[in-house]
Amino acid sequence: MSRPLPPRAGPVPPPAHREGGVWLRLVPGLFVLLWSTGFIGARLGMPHAEPLTFLALRFALTAAILGPAALLARAPWPRHGREILHLAVAGLLMHGVYLGGVFVAIRLGLEAGLSALIVSLQPLLVAASAPVLLGERVGPSTWAGLGLGLCGVALVLARKLGLSASDAWGALACLAALAGITVGTLYQKRFCSGHDLRSGNFVQFAASAVACWLLALLFETRQIAWTGELVFALLWLVLVLSLGAITLLYLLLRRGAASRVASLFFLVPPTTALIAWPLFGERLGILELLGMVLTVAGVALVNLGRRL
Incomplete structure (x- = not known):
């Protein structure tokens, strides 16, 4: 009687697949x-150009890169007017309104750290809206993590919480930015998740460039001082932020719930503070370090046992 053959082992994923998982x-x-x-x-960048002019240039350069890249790669393009409209609306909210508000606030003199703090309220607004607009369940651990993250952010920027009268307009601009990124995140998750990132982002940045340029024609002088600092800031924001970070955000929204992805924004103010420390001499004390620990713990709690 022949001996039964041992069961065959399952297919071993190729190294590229495993590396993709790590990535x-x-x-x-x-x-x-x-x-x-x-x-x-x-x-x-703001000392050398007005905010809407700067953003119109940034968005136009980004679209000029994405358009040919999508054509060369033969990426699928939106076929219907409704799809283009959804992409344009999401782009205007996430790029035009959000970045326009932040850049205007910083141009008006509001500190970068305080701008980051105001916008970091986004996870709470997304979590409150996601059950109604997206049908996502937000459990107790998520709410606890969001609250912990908010406390951590407040500690990180505790020394910056006193607003002067001159900062009032900047704070209002940041609140508009907060509304833009919150509604834009939910809109992107609901209506734009299925589009190719190259062609879809082209539509979004092109629409934002046109909107910012029209507003700049109405409200700004459109004068630009072409200094090395401005060129560096422009190239960094185009290549690293508009092409890199935005693409990563859309990938995360496709893979995870909007409330969990939004919780990552709690980590932005502490990270911004760490970067600004050596660049601009902003000191970090015990409260700031404790706040960073709480923020990281809050984001970990939101994502506990769930992969983005």
């Missing part, structure tokens, strides 16, 4: 790091 686990941390540098780039 995807690194995406949230890389996204936070890249996104945090946007506030630094805004601070470097």
Whole structure:
């Protein structure tokens, strides 16, 4: 009687697949790091150009890169007017309104760290809206983690919480930015998750470039001082933020619930503070370090046992 053959082992995933899994686990941390540098780039660029003019140029350069790249790669393009409209609306909210508000606030003199703090309220707004707009369940651990993250952010920027009268307009601009990124995140998750990132991002940045340029024609002089600092800030924001960080954000929204992805924004103010420390001499004390620990713990609690 012949002996039964041993069961065959299952297919071993190729190294590229395993590396892809590792890469995807690194995406949230890389996204936070890249996104945090946007506030630094805004601070470097704003002394040399008005905010809407700067953003119109940034968005136009980004679209000029994405359009040919999508054509060369033969990426699928949206076929219907409704799809283009959804992409344009999401782009205007996530790029035009959000970045326009942040850049205007920093141009008006609001500190980059305080701008990051105001915008970091986004996870709470997304978590409150996701059950109604997206049908996502937000459990007790998520709410606890969001609260812990908010406390950590407040500690990190405790010394910056006193607003002067001159900062009032900047704070209002940041609140508009907060509304833009919150509604834009939910809109992107619901209506734009299925589009190719190259062609879809082209539509979004092109729409944002046109909107910012029209507003600049109405409200700004459109004068630009072409200094080395401005060129560096522009190239960094185009290549690293608009092409890199935005793509990572959309990948995260496709793979995870909006409330969990939004919780990553709690890590932006502490990371921004760490970057600004050596660049601009902003000191970090015991409260700031404790706040960073609480923020990391809060984000970990939100994502506990769940992969983005």
